[in-house]
Amino acid sequence: MQLIDIGANLTHDDFDSDRDAVLARAQEAGVAQLVITGASREHSPKALALARQHPGVLFATAGVHPHHATEYTDECDAEMRALLAHAEVVAVGECGLDYFRDFSPRRAQHKAFEHQLQIAADLAADGIGKPHAPKPLFLHQRDAHDDFMAVMKGFDGKIGPAVVHCFTGTRKELFDYLDQDWHVGITGWLCDERRGTHLRELVKNIPANRLMIETDAPYLLPRTVKPAPSQRRNEPMYLAHIVEELARDRGEEVAVTAANATATARSFFQLPDA
Numbered sequence: 001m002q003l004i005d006i007g008a009n010l011t012h013d014d015f016d017s018d019r020d021a022v023l024a025r026a027q028e029a030g031v032a033q034l035v036i037t038g039a040s041r042e043h044s045p046k047a048l049a050l051a052r053q054h055p056g057v058l059f060a061t062a063g064v065h066p067h068h069a070t071e072y073t074d075e076c077d078a079e080m081r082a083l084l085a086h087a088e089v090v091a092v093g094e095c096g097l098d099y100f101r102d103f104s105p106r107r108a109q110h111k112a113f114e115h116q117l118q119i120a121a122d123l124a125a126d127g128i129g130k131p132h133a134p135k136p137l138f139l140h141q142r143d144a145h146d147d148f149m150a151v152m153k154g155f156d157g158k159i160g161p162a163v164v165h166c167f168t169g170t171r172k173e174l175f176d177y178l179d180q181d182w183h184v185g186i187t188g189w190l191c192d193e194r195r196g197t198h199l200r201e202l203v204k205n206i207p208a209n210r211l212m213i214e215t216d217a218p219y220l221l222p223r224t225v226k227p228a229p230s231q232r233r234n235e236p237m238y239l240a241h242i243v244e245e246l247a248r249d250r251g252e253e254v255a256v257t258a259a260n261a262t263a264t265a266r267s268f269f270q271l272p273d274a
């Protein structure tokens, strides 16, 4: 079984003391490749640096999460564009809207989001006539669905493929995304008996070629991992647990869910074979 973790915050300082061991455990558990989430001005370059240390295994995204939206200046925009010129940076984002925490004012969130969508649109326009597909978008949406859809509508037909990562929303939200032909990332949120049970039913509706898996480590430790780790830190190795739970909910063999999610991720992010 070969897995791809499409969302791991491996530059997080929770991993500073044992990052290599975390990676080794992930690979032992079948996680062959990981896309390291770049979510701020500070961490997007770090994600690229980490990817360069592990060619063919680690890849990066470059973006600014809505929590960090106030740091999105013209200079920051130029930095993101420069990062995206590197082959190891495989997606624009993490970007989007988050009204759950509202860590940044909503006006700043919209501005940062639209600027990053413009980068994706510019990359797509540059790529017309070239053999490779445009770099996809790695999107975040929490408690902001209607505004999120409205902003995305402004870029209809101008951007490449998109994934709404860490999907935790409603049936309507899911079908809105699938109707737009976007991809969906499923995390260990699925395993949360307090707030993730609705996902157990919903994940059956995601076509295999739109479904990818991720840990969002160090966040979202799956609550069904047994025995529960002494520290609450999530690690990419638990992707193997997430895909087991997901396969059961979908009524599929684990190997089938895993192989499909891997093929979908590889094609979406244009990753080489592991």
Ligand SMILES: [Zn+2]
Residues within 6 Å of the ligand: 094, 139, 140, 141, 165, 166
């Ligand atoms: Zn996110």
